[in-house]
Amino acid sequence: MVSRKPKGLFKIVAKDALITLGAELMVLVSFFVFYRLLADWFGAEGVGEYSLMRRVLAVLIPVAMLGLSEALGRYIAGTTEERERPGLIAAGLAITATTTAILVLALNVDEKFSARWIFGVDSYEHLVLPLTVLLVGLISHTFVYACLRGSLQIKAVNAMQLLNLGIFPLLLLLAAHKATFSTLIILLGAGHVVTATIFLIAAVPSFGGMKGYRRFVGTLLRFGASRLIATLAAAALFSLGPIVASHYVSIVEVGYLSLSLALLIGVASVASPLGSVLLPHVSGLVSRGEVVRFERVL
Numbered sequence: 001m002v003s004r005k006p007k008g009l010f011k012i013v014a015k016d017a018l019i020t021l022g023a024e025l026m027v028l029v030s031f032f033v034f035y036r037l038l039a040d041w042f043g044a045e046g047v048g049e050y051s052l053m054r055r056v057l058a059v060l061i062p063v064a065m066l067g068l069s070e071a072l073g074r075y076i077a078g079t080t081e082e083r084e085r086p087g088l089i090a091a092g093l094a095i096t097a098t099t100t101a102i103l104v105l106a107l108n109v110d111e112k113f114s115a116r117w118i119f120g121v122d123s124y125e126h127l128v129l130p131l132t133v134l135l136v137g138l139i140s141h142t143f144v145y146a147c148l149r150g151s152l153q154i155k156a157v158n159a160m161q162l163l164n165l166g167i168f169p170l171l172l173l174l175a176a177h178k179a180t181f182s183t184l185i186i187l188l189g190a191g192h193v194v195t196a197t198i199f200l201i202a203a204v205p206s207f208g209g210m211k212g213y214r215r216f217v218g219t220l221l222r223f224g225a226s227r228l229i230a231t232l233a234a235a236a237l238f239s240l241g242p243i244v245a246s247h248y249v250s251i252v253e254v255g256y257l258s259l260s261l262a263l264l265i266g267v268a269s270v271a272s273p274l275g276s277v278l279l280p281h282v283s284g285l286v287s288r289g290e291v292v293r294f295e296r297v298l
Contacts, residue, residue, distance in 0.1 A: 023158035030166035034173060035259065041177040042184075048255025049124070049181065052246060053131050055239040055258045056118050057138055058265075062231045064099045064139050067224025068092050069146045069231075074223060075216070076150025089147050089203070090213035091220055096143050100136060107132050120246035120254075130185035137192025141165070144196040147203050156199060164195045238265060 039047050062069075072092050076085055107114045108129065112122040119127065141164050148157040168191050176184055242258040 019154055019158055023162045026162055027166040030170055031263075034169050037170070037173050037177070041173070042181050044252045044255060046181050047259060048251040048253075049119070049127060050185070051255045051258030051262060052119065052242055052251065053127070053134060053185070054262060055242045056131070057135055058235045058239045059232065059243075060103060060135055061139055061142055062228065062235050064096060064103055064135075065142060065146075065224070066095060066099060066221065067227040067231060068096060068220060069142060069224075070227050071220045071224035072143075072146040073150040075220065076147060077152060084216075085151065087213045088150075088216050088220070089200075091216035092143065092147070094213060095217060095220065096139060100139050103135065104132050107135075118243070118246070119251065120248075124251075126182055127185075130182045130189070133186045133189035134192075135189070137189030137196075140193045140196035144200045144203065148199065151203055153203060156202065160195065160199045164192055168192075168195065 035047060038050060042050075072088065076088050079085055079088065111125040111128040114128045115125040116122045118124070118131065141160070144160065145157060148160065169188060172184070172188055172191060176187060179187070238261045242254050242261065245257055246254045
């Protein structure tokens with residue numbers, strides 16, 4: 001019986017990167033369609049409100065994640081024992097749930113104040129709750145994305161990315177465009193939570209291994225916190241402009257600025273699949289003492 005040769009690392013990474021690239025391109029296309037439909041049904045003001053929300057969330061999500069996007073990808077992929085993965089996921093979930101709860105409370109304790117610094121005027125206080133629900137939804141998506149990426153479940157990663165950020169928003173907008181803008185955002189955030197939860201359940205190999213999660217909390221926090229400043233700086237680079245502008249110009253004008261930056265980020269994300277795929281693969285090789293395979297690829 002002839003044994004098959006294991007696939008080379010280059011072929012594996014290249015295949016995963018191509019799959020990710022295809023998913024990112026489809027999400028980018030849905031981005032254009034979503035904003036076009038949003039403009040048709042909610043006007044320029046609706047586009048401005050949603051675009052500004054996304055810029056604000058781009059800063060709040062890294063705060064909630066505390067660098068876990070990279071930490072989970074690194075340690076889940078690097079674990080040598082399958083039974084440790086549930087513990088790492090549970091530790092990350094405990095950290096993320098705590099920071100998210102703090103942010104939710106901070107945003108909603110004084111809705112007028114939150115509306116004033118987010119939208120520039122406190123008359124938008126009715127959008128603080130929808131913003132909060134969308135925040136929870138996108139944090140859920142980001143967390144599960146990191147878990148799947150660390151587990152090297154690349155097909156599941158891209159299926160969730162395409163479904164949650166591409167297909168679902170379009171279907172929701174088509175089905176609920178007669179609802180109020182606030183209701184639409186709440187449904188969008190809630191849908192993100194549901195989809196991410198389904199994929200998370202599929203990603204956890206055994207819930208029994210979650211009992212020993214406390215020993216992983218410190219490890220994840222140390223690794224993630226060291227990368228938090230750089231992540232926040234990158235997010236602020238594209239978000240502070242619209243946030244500051246909201247205090248001086250109309251929401252429509254802020255929307256044009258926010259949408260332009262979102263488009264720039266969307267196009268740039270298409271070029272990122274290699275980095276997203278390479279880190280967990282390299283972490284796995286290091287943990288197994290197979291760095292030589294990586295050196296051969298280089």
